[in-house]
Structures are given as C-alpha cells and as structure tokens.
Amino acid sequence: LAKTTQPISMDSYEGQEVNITCSHNNIATNDYITWYQQFPSQGPRFIIQGYKTKVTNEVASLFIPADRKSSTLSLPRVSLSDTAVYYCLVGDIGTGGFKTIFGAGTRLFVKA
Amino acid sequence: ETGVTQTPRHLVMGMTNKKSLKCEQHLGHNAMYWYKQSAKKPLELMFVYNFKEQTENNSVPSRFSPECPNSSHLFLHLHTLQPEDSALYLCASSQLPGHQETQYFGPGTRLLVL
Numbered sequence: 001l002a003k004t005t006q007p008i009s010m011d012s013y014e015g016q017e018v019n020i021t022c023s024h025n026n027i028a029t030n031d032y033i034t035w036y037q038q039f040p041s042q043g044p045r046f047i048i049q050g051y052k053t054k055v056t057n058e059v060a061s062l063f064i065p066a067d068r069k070s071s072t073l074s075l076p077r078v079s080l081s082d083t084a085v086y087y088c089l090v091g092d093i094g095t096g097g098f099k100t101i102f103g104a105g106t107r108l109f110v111k112a
Numbered sequence: 113e114t115g116v117t118q119t120p121r122h123l124v125m126g127m128t129n130k131k132s133l134k135c136e137q138h139l140g141h142n143a144m145y146w147y148k149q150s151a152k153k154p155l156e157l158m159f160v161y162n163f164k165e166q167t168e169n170n171s172v173p174s175r176f177s178p179e180c181p182n183s184s185h186l187f188l189h190l191h192t193l194q195p196e197d198s199a200l201y202l203c204a205s206s207q208l209p210g211h212q213e214t215q216y217f218g219p220g221t222r223l224l225v226l
Contacts, residue, residue, distance in 0.1 A: 032212035034212065034214070036215075041200065041220065041222065042217075042220065043116075043202045043203075043218055043219060044155070044202075044215075046214045046215065046216070049212065049214065087155075102154045102155040103154055104154050
C-alpha cells in the first residue's frame with residue numbers, strides 16, 4: 001500500500017484558493033487517489049477521486065501529474081466552513097485483502 | 113446525511129461493562145467497516161466485512177467483537193475495555209471493498225471508558 005505524505009497543517013483566508021499536495025512516491029499502476037474531508041467529531045466525507053490528469057467536481061479539483069507520484073487537491077475560494085482535516089488516500093485491493101491507511105492528514109484552518 | 117447511522121452517539125462505560133455499538137447503512141452497499149479514531153491520531157481500520165463475511169481484522173484485541181448479521185447492519189460488541197480504548201468509533205460502508213470505492217461514514221460513537 002502506497003504511503004502518503006501531506007503537510008501537517010495549513011492556514012488560509014476566506015476567499016483564497018487553497019492547494020494541498022500529497023506525495024505518494026510508491027503509487028502502483030492500479031492505485032487511485034482519493035481525498036476525504038473530516039470535521040471535528042464527524043466521520044470523513046468523500047471529496048474527490050482521480051487516476052491521472054485533472055478531475056473537477058462541484059467541490060474541488062484534483063491535479064495529478066503524469067508520473068502520479070503526487071497529487072494536489074485544490075479548493076477554490078475557501079470559506080470558514082472549509083476548516084477541517086483533509087486526507088489523501090492511495091491504494092487498491094491487494095492479494096491479501098486491503099488495508100486502508102488514513103495518514104495524519106492536513107489540518108486546514110481558514111481565517112476571516 | 114442519513115445514509116449511515118450509528119447508535120449510540122455517546123457512550124460512557126466502566127471497564128467491566130458490556131455494551132454494543134450499532135451501525136446501519138441505507139445505501140444498498142455490500143461492504144462495511146469499523147474504524148477507531150483516538151485523539152490526535154489517524155483513523156485506524158479495525159474490521160472489514162464484505163457481503164457479511166469478515167475479510168479484515170487488523171490485529172484488533174479480542175475485547176472488540178464485530179458482528180455483521182446482514183449487509184445493512186454492523187455491530188461492535190465491547191467487553192472489559194481499557195481506558196485507552198476511549199475514542200471515536202466510526203462505521204463506514206461502500207459498494208464493494210477497496211480504496212477506490214467511496215466510503216460513506218457515519219457520525220461515529222464517542223466512547224469514554226472509565
């Protein structure tokens with residue numbers, strides 16, 4: 001299972017674009033890249049998923065370079081309610097079953 | 113969102129008590145999961161069920177006993193817990209097991225062991 005590395009925390013102001021980068025140097029051919037958001041005392045919530053290039057939905061964009069060894073979650077014009085922990089997950093079902101490993105995530109704090 | 117519900121939301125128990133956590137998913141999914149999230153720690157996967165069969169047990173102590181009577185319901189039976197077991201216990205479901213499958217999480221049960 002590919003290990004991911006993210007910044008521990010980030011600060012931003014309302015209305016700014018926030019980019020959170022995740023490194024996954026050992027990503028395998030079959031691996032997808034998934035991002036989740038978690039608010040305090042709640043379960044994580046799916047944000048976006050991609051395999052290569054760029055994916056965009058109503059919440060965020062995900063940029064994946066050609067080598068797929070990293071990915072960047074882009075949140076356009078953040079608001080105070082975007083303050084949360086953001087997790088990057090990489091992995092697929094292995095022959096021995098799968099092990100989901102949520103890393104420490106990136107704690108985003110949006111200030112007014 | 114009410115796709116995955118968990119009860120109770122809060123639980124306080126002594127080390128000699130026996131209690132159960134309940135999870136129910138209304139999404140028609142086939143895979144269900146239990147996670148543990150301790151304070152300031154990443155989520156830890158505990159158990160995975162696929163079509164009611166347990167497929168993963170990540171070295172969880174036997175004082176935690178899961179039960180999956182059908183694809184919609186998942187229980188976590190607790191007995192003789194330790195104070196360090198105090199945490200947020202999260203249930204999740206997905207159509208099939210796998211990282212590329214979107215997991216839908218419940219609100220969690222906040223457990224305090226005294």
